[in-house]
Amino acid sequence: MPYTPELQNLIKKVEETRPARVEKKKRGEEFPGIPVAERQEILRKFHPDFIEGTQRKIKVGPNKGYKITAEYVDILETKSRIDPDKIDLNTIAMETDVLVIGGGGAGNSAALLARENGAKVIIATKLRNGDANTMMAEGGIQGADKIWKDSPYNHYLDVMGGGHFVNDPELVYTLVTEAPKVLKWLESLGMIFSKYPDGKMKTMHGGGTSRKRMHYAGDITGAEIMRTIRDEVNNYPGDITVLEFAPAVDLILNDKGECAGAVLYNMETEEYFVVKAKSVVIATGGTGRLHIQSFMTTNHYGATGDGLVIAYRAGVPVNFLHTVQYHPTGAVFPEQAEGLLITEKVRGAGANIVNIHGEQFVFEREPRDVEASAIIRECSAERGNGVPTPTGKFGVWLDSPMIDSLSGEGTVRKEFPGKYILFKRYGIDITKEPMLIYPTLHYQNGGLEANSKCETKVPGLYVAGEVLGGVHGENRLMGNSLLDVTVFGRIAGVNAAEHAKGVSGTGKLSLDHVKKFNKEIKQAQIKDKIGPMLLPDYSNPEVRKRQLTTQYVGTIR
Amino acid sequence: MSKTQAKQEKINEPKANLIPIFLMGKRYDVPDTLTIQKATEYAGFQLIRGCGCRGGICGACGTVYRFANDYKLYYGLACQTVVEPNMYITQIPFFPANKAVYNIEELEPTAETIVKYYPEIFKCMGCNNCTLSCPMDIKVMDYVAAAMSGNIQQAAELSFDCVMCGLCAARCPAEEVQYNIAILARRLYGRHILPQADHLAERVKQVEQGRYESMLKELMKADKSQLMDLYTKRQLEPDNADEMWEPEDKSHL
Structure with a gap:
């Protein structure tokens, strides 16, 4: 749907202020940033994490008493989908050295490196291999490789500042020192980075970066990484087996307390089966499809936090779940595109954010939580400068046409081909x-x-990617998630393969931890809920009412 | 049932204008503002296959449709295509495809390489059905022709937006799997034609030689106020700076 006449009228105000804003940008003048010391204040007042009553204490498991986002508590406080006594652990459907749960950037990186280190690998994934948030990441991947202006030292500081200085220092050290190696690895696999004619990487700023270190492949960086490493995984059919539509519903431990496999679920035949493994890597990604506080999400269909749930049951603590990241720029118009990610690279390329009057109210490259809070404030009753949409929501303008004024006609089309085509279909020309x-x-x-x-x-038991906590502290910077999945995916793969070499595989398989957790849930008098969720529920409730003979276990049959 | 999702995805808008669509031939009345994907859910289906990113990039939901009394076939991604009255819709969530196994490192970016792994490329009869069926508006036949003639760069560039949904392969009378030819071409281009980044190789060496160990160890030991101080004093590379811009303080490079 093209812009309505009302919105077209409002766009005129953006056009009126644009020439002056472009001139300002050309002179190197920026809207003043929010000082670090004042960030907490705007977060406290406007960031969704701080809204009273949206968090609660978890009642069971390793983090009992930890107050986190309620939707996370909902999925962690769940019973298993299966009755552990009904699973025959002596019937082993498949056996492998390393079982990787999750088929995104981290899972595929882990599989490749585990194989390189001598392991036979199974990737078990809920949807198709590659249906993951990695595929959807647009903007880029960070890495301090510009030797004349940047270094892992600067990268480290940026990561810590973005995360409010509470990130796990060891993890951040690993992220920034491994970054150049990962970029080199991707380059050698034939990923098409956007480059200058001499091979020099093109890089941009992202929110909270002190140097331009966002590497990219057009505006489909994640897709380019994902399809490249997936193609590489498919080059080793003898060593890496991919099981699609086969999520893990519980981990299996052995009598020594080691992780020894998982119970998988064939989503089509609806049967459960046992995969025995010497090491297991959880790379199940994130949780956008929980629609925390009813927010729209940029995440893919399967982002329901399954790995969090099954590992928590097996005794792995969680951290930093008291903060959630809201991307500052999701589409709110047209309705078909609601929630859709508009990459931060648009702001990296110079596009201002302006309100209903065409005025700037925030520097466009604050860290994501600060930027998002400033936008929420602008649309709040306190400011009342939001642009109303036909569906009753509010938004602000992301002034993409500025980019062509700044960097020359055709830049938007060249740098953002994916978004250009998408909006063109709706009748909107983002140039x-x-x-x-x-x-x-x-x-x-x-x-x-x-x-x-x-x-x-x-x-x-190893974890990598979005499901691993601590790398980004309380707020991740753009371009550090594609980096995170590849850095820690590779490391998990190497170490899982090493660990597998020393495992005899003779321990007796057990689901006792599941029974114990189920009991804890009962004792805490938590209402029977089933996890992991596996898929969000978008079906029509009216139809469900008429499905008289259908039994649902959680959100699916 | 989760409290958030039905309202989140707006599948149950009471005031919506309902139109008839035909899912695999069966009629359902759905709101006219929905995409094919959301309309399918509105009709009562729980999607397992045929749904991935819901944002037009993963290629899980390739869809073919026709209209009543119209011989023409149309193609789209279910998550991106808005329903229209009297659409006859089927999704192609999977289509079998052969994929060659190779070591990208050892290959040369030539027509011979493409032909070695995908000899069926010569069967192309130029019917252009692949291009017509591409939901991303990619000139599929043109990149196949480019690959055949050894113009690997052009094949890579023309196919860059490919989401590997498989509709081209489903429609190809020559039984080709165009998107797998495309990714081979792109990887050949990225690995063997695009010049490698010297500065990246140099930086990897620096990291491996331990150049940043002591300065990073210091940062790791620093407390919050020290870090905050260093963070605030960072010199920011200006937006409009030239690529070869250099910071004043080079002691941590």
Whole structure:
């Protein structure tokens, strides 16, 4: 749907102020940033994490008493989908050295490196291999490789500042020192980075970066990484087996307390089966599809936090789940595109954010939580400068046409081909008209606790990617998630393969931890709920009412 | 049932204008503002296959449709295409495809390489059905032709937006799997034609030689106020700076 006449009228105000804003940008003048010391204040007043009553204490498991976002508590306080006594642990459907749960950037990186280190690997994934948030990440991947102006030292400071200085220092050290190696790895696999003719990487700023270190592949950086490493995984059919539509519903431990496999679920035949493994890597990604506080989300269909749930049950603590990342710029118009990610790279390329009067109210490259809070404030009753949408929501303008004025006609088309085509289909030309945006649920800042070798408390169990907590502290910077999935995916793969070499595989398989957790839930008098969720429920409730013979276990049959 | 999702995805808008669509031939009346994907859910389906990113990039929801009394076939991604009255819709959530196994490192970016792994490329009869069926408006036949003639760069560039949904392969009378040819071409281009970044190789060496160990260890030991101080004093590379801009303080490079 093209912009309505009302919105077209409002766009005129953006056009009126644009020439002056472009001139200002050309002179190197920026809207003043919010000082670090004042960030907490705006977060406290406007960031969704701080809204009274949206968090609660978890009643069971390793983090009993930890107050986190209620939707996370909802999924952690769940019973298993299966009756552990009904699973025959002596019937082993498949056996492998390393079982990787999750088929995104971290899972595929882990599989490749585990194989390189001598392991036979199974990737078990809920949807198709590659249906993951990695595929959807647009803007870029950070890495301090410009030797004349940047270094892992600067990168480290930026990561810590973005995360409010509470990130796990070991994990951040690993992230920034491994970054150049990962970029080199991707380059050698044939990923097409946007480059200068001499091979020099093109890089941009992102929110909270002190140097331009955002590497990219057009505006489909994540897709380019994902399809490249997935193609590489498919080059080793003898060593890496991919099981699609086969999520893990519980981990299996052995009598020594080590992780020894998982119960998988064939979503089509609806049967459960046992995969025995010497090491297990959890790379199940994030939780956008929980629609925290009813926010729209940029996440893919399967982002329901399954790995968090099954590892928590097995005794792995969680961390940093008291903060959630809202991406400052999700589409709010047209309705079909609601929640859709508009990459931060648009702001990196110079596009201002302006309100209903065409005025700037925030520097466009604050860290994400600060930027999102400033937008929420502008649309709040306190300011009342939001642009109303036909569906009754509010948004602000992301002034994409500025980019062509700044960097020459054709830049938007060249640098943002994906978004250009998408909006063109709706009848909106983003080279001439701004985009209407509002913060959207984007990233799980926290996750499962692990060290920089990706080892958890449970021997033989590794975690990598969005499900790993601590790398980004309380707020992740743009371009550090594609980096996170590849850095820690690779490390998890290496260490899982090493660990597998020393495992005899003779321990007796057990689901006692599941029984114990189920009992805890009962004792805490928590209402029977089933996890992991596996898929969000978008079906029509009216139809469900008429499904008289259908039994639902959680959100699916 | 989760409290948030039904309202989140707006599948149950009471005031919406309902139109008839036909899912695999069966009629359902759905709101006219929905995408094919959301309309399918509105009709009562729980999607397992045929749904991925819901944002037009993963290629899980390739869809074919026709209209009543119209011989023409239309193609789209279910998550991106808004329903229209009397659409006859089917999704193609999976289509079998052969994929060659290779070591990208050892290959040369030539027509011979493409032909070695995908000899069926010569069967192309130029019917252009692949291009017509592409939901991303990619000139599929043109990139196949480019790959065949050894113009790997052009094949890579023309196919860059490919989401690998498989509709091209489903429609190809020559039984080709265009998107797998495309990714081979792109990886050949990225690995063997695009010049490698010297500064990246140099930086990897610096990191491996331990150049940043002591300064990073110091940062790791620093307390919050020290870090905050260093953070606030960072010199920011200006937005409009030239690529070769250099900071004043080079002691941590």
